[in-house]
Amino acid sequence: MIVPWLRGFSSFSQAPLAWTLVATNIFFYFLTLDPSAVERNLKGEFLKETGFFYQQYLSQKLKASDTQTTQMSKFEKSPQELIMQGGLALKDPQFIATAQSLSLFGDQLAIKEWKIKIQELQALRHQRPVEKFGFRDQENSRLSWLTYQFMHANFYHLLGNLFLLLLVAGVLEQKVGSLLLIFIYLSTGLGGALFYKWFGHSGLIPMVGASGSISGLIAFYSLLESKKRVSFFYFLSPVQGYYGWIYLPTLLILPFSFLPDLASFLVQDPRLGSTLAHSAHLGGALFGALLALAFKFLRGEQNLVVPYFLSHTEDP
């Protein structure tokens, strides 16, 4: 485990806005918790069936393009694989759009019920908070460009994002002030949404999460402090020497955080859905990097992107 620790967590008096952002995210999470029928339906047998039908859909799609495919029994994949596949299927707008007209093999009565359920889900989705406030690649309300930045899919999603938000926003607020921090948070979130609109696809499930904004904050901080080093915490085992801190150039955070996103984004087959909004991460990071360069330029700095080991600047 290797985690960029930066300068650690800041106190409320040092970073009031960072803490306020954390509180706002928590507030929005509980406000938009949705134990509705839709959430209950998006699991178990329904997801397994969806995963199996998605497989058939892909097979038919490839047959149309002269690729050889074979029919498979539903039981040749484990339930976990089918559930994962089902989650992916619900993210594929083309699959959802053609679901009613698909010719599927299997229990035809169960297939009929599944199609009705998909129809119901599509009808129900406008009643869900996540539909009102989450972000889609198509048909968005203006409000959702902002609100999606404060929503989360589940508790672990929230926890992971808030951990990073506190680390980065806390140290950044002390560097650039509260006003600029909220500007970066919101504008990089908008940048993430813009990239998602261009390159992402949401199917039945809209995008939510502060990840785009947090990516922007990380990129902003990495370029702002490019001439310095930050601490990374590593842990391999509790034996002495196998855990501790290592100081590395701040700029290293960029490839560390965004290369996996870039690779996942490029490697992702456009014929398949995706459960992670890599494009939003990349959009947020790009906007954050551009804002950092603009900020440094306006501050009158000469070398905008100089890594630590070429700059020789002493650590604070």
Add this chain to the structure above:
Amino acid sequence: MVWPDFQVQSAEGKLSIPPVSDRVLAFLFDVILFSPLFSILLTPVIRETSLRYYLDSQSSEFYFLVVLCILGYFSLATVFFTIAYFYFQTTPGKFFFKIKIISSSGSKITGMQAFERSFFQCLSFLTGGLVLIPSLGHPLRKTLHDRISETNVVSLKVTSTGQPLKGPPPLETKLVLRATQMFLGVLSLWVFSMAGQVFKSVQRGEFKKEELLQDRYLCPDLNLDENEKNISSAARVDLGLALFLASEIDESCLMSEADFALWGTDTDQRSWGYLAKSFYYKFDAEKSNQYLKQVCSENLSSESCKLSEKILQQEKGASLAGLKSMTAKILRASQMLGEMDLKNLASEMMALSKLQHFQSFAQRILVKSFWMDNQTDKSWGAYQASMPYMLTNHRLEISRWMCHESLDQGCSVKKYSACEDLREQMKNTNQDNPEDIYAVIRESHCKKTESETLPIIYQGLSKDRFLTDLFNPLIDSNRSQKLNLLAGHLFFGSKSWSNLERRYLLEYTQLVQSEKELRPVLDWLQSEGPRDWMWVKIFKSAFSKEKILLPKTKSNLDVLLGDLSSELRSSLVGSQRRLPAMENL
């Protein structure tokens, strides 16, 4: 600067050995930084692999692409490490941890050494890093690839006084090595035992794809022997359905078989799946009918399609003769019972009893059919001969049936043996079937010796509040109290009656003493319920009561008799024969 010197200054004596943790972390850094880049370079292969995974993760194309991916990563990593070692004697990860690769002689490594080191390092990781573990015990922490390429790994880290580090902490050598050895020891034992098990499984032929799938999803209660394991998937569902109709397997078992068939690729198997589901949903008439109508959508010439058509036409008297499936045989047995064709039924059951799966079923039907055919001695003989070989639940079922039937004939002492068997079964099992408790209550009323029956009755009643409320008042009450209690438990007007309710109704009919009390029974008999075994008995009881209570008026049941089939009418009026229906199987 982080990196003080790229040149090799000295041999091993002056440079320290880096801790293993630094080397692991340096490697992790390299993986985090470079694996995404390698993935980008391998984009077309990875895309195709992921697509193939979703389409068919068991296909040879998928496995081929996985191997291609591994080879791609392997080649790119080898090239990357070779270049990094040769030109910089380090990698970005090692750079940050101040680790450097030098030749064992102390000089800069050659191109060949760089390649050998990279190649065998990548090969080591293909083994899951297991071959790297022995390096923890080496004084210079030399790994396999270090030894092959004759290179050393050194640390350029210095202490605050500018001295080289003392090398890896002593704790690392002792603790990590011992822990690793222990782990490897346990792992080897586990691998050894698993290998043995896998080898045995291979010898048994358990690694055929179909069998793996079947073991995971299909119902084990089918108990197929070695020869039967090769039957077609359609025949398997047929057997499952036949066993379900014979009460040899439960609903969940039938559901697994039907589901496996329906979501498979074989059309014949799917037809059987639809048929199986139509029986699974027998209490939901609409759904059951929908599944039945779906059977022929897959294969018009299949046996299952023909069978479903016959079932749909059964009201018109369609015969199941000529169909060879096991399900058809069981349904035909039911039809024979319905048509009172008891002689043919007995010979069919004799043939069926030779099949291991249907032995118990055939014996139970034989006992019942002999009884219905008024061959009570034969029935008792078959009952006593088959009891020792039956499963517990089947023993319970047949002894319950025989106990109730013998009590229906009166309180004659020699007829209690089935009830005694039932009591014995009840002691051994923990089931609370209300019909069992009711049978024991009836036996107790007949024998008037409560010492042996009451403990069992109260043991059964104490388990369930519902049963206590149901039976407690019946144990000791006079006629009118009993009549009121029975009437209270019967919901006249309801079409579906459980076996217990029918038995209640029979007792109620035997107790009625006025036209008013008899009226609901007459109405019930004329309603559209299944005219099965119990219906016939209630009919006979009501018929005799009607003759006594309403001698001068035109009998309602006479009118009803006019509507019944001639076979049924003759069996009702002329003999002890009764009309059974499939539910009675």
